[in-house]
Amino acid sequence: AKGHANQSSFDGLDPAEASMWHTVHSFAKPASAAAVCPRDGKVGCGYVDILVGEDDVGRARALLSYSWGYLVAEVSAALSAWCERHDRDPTRTAIWICSLCLNQRRLGVTDAATPDDLAKEFGDRVVALGRILPMLEPWHDPGYVKRAWCLFELYTSIRHRSEVEIDIILSPKESQSFRDRINADGTDAHAIDGALAHVRSEDAEASVQADLDAIRALIQ
Numbered sequence: 001a002k003g004h005a006n007q008s009s010f011d012g013l014d015p016a017e018a019s020m021w022h023t024v025h026s027f028a029k030p031a032s033a034a035a036v037c038p039r040d041g042k043v044g045c046g047y048v049d050i051l052v053g054e055d056d057v058g059r060a061r062a063l064l065s066y067s068w069g070y071l072v073a074e075v076s077a078a079l080s081a082w083c084e085r086h087d088r089d090p091t092r093t094a095i096w097i098c099s100l101c102l103n104q105r106r107l108g109v110t111d112a113a114t115p116d117d118l119a120k121e122f123g124d125r126v127v128a129l130g131r132i133l134p135m136l137e138p139w140h141d142p143g144y145v146k147r148a149w150c151l152f153e154l155y156t157s158i159r160h161r162s163e164v165e166i167d168i169i170l171s172p173k174e175s176q177s178f179r180d181r182i183n184a185d186g187t188d189a190h191a192i193d194g195a196l197a198h199v200r201s202e203d204a205e206a207s208v209q210a211d212l213d214a215i216r217a218l219i220q
Helices: 020-031 072-085 115-129 148-159 172-185 188-196 209-219
Strands: 060-065 094-096 131-134
Touching: 020 072, 060 115, 060 148, 072 172, 115 131, 115 148, 131 148, 148 209, 172 188
Parallel strands: 060 094, 060 131
Antiparallel strands: none
16 A cells, blocks of 8 residues: 555556556566576566566567656657557567566565676666667656666667667657647747756666666766
């Protein structure tokens, strides 16, 4: 019944207001609790490991870079819009999403990762996928730029710019809001500058202090 510090309680929660955080703790982790992890042989795996259907799992074509506080409905809508924009079949387009692809039971139980560990693990993954989808929600003041992990993923992609495509995505609602704003008086540059002005990696937050320290050290 108790919610996360940045999330509402599960009690009386409207499904339309469910965040990715809610999804992980109310569905993904319970659903994968009894399955054996194919990587370490222990009980309890990542949600992706219990998916078998052709429409449910496949080789990822991009990494979604987002905040766990984003609504599931908006994440789904943004990814669907991206598929439509690039003429991709959404039932055959797999996206790597950390909350569903990493084993959430194993995180935080080992020694804190060093900056070099983070750079290698996420650098290798981002480069291997070759495409990152940073999701800005809302576009004018995105929670994305306030989360250290999000900025680290974007930072990693920029460092490997020749190998990684960066394709910013918005939900249809935010996309319309953005178009309305830049069409209002033609000051599109000012609108974009205003949104980017919020990017301050030194003020970004993370749930685990050790992660935050390592990410800040790398970006610095």
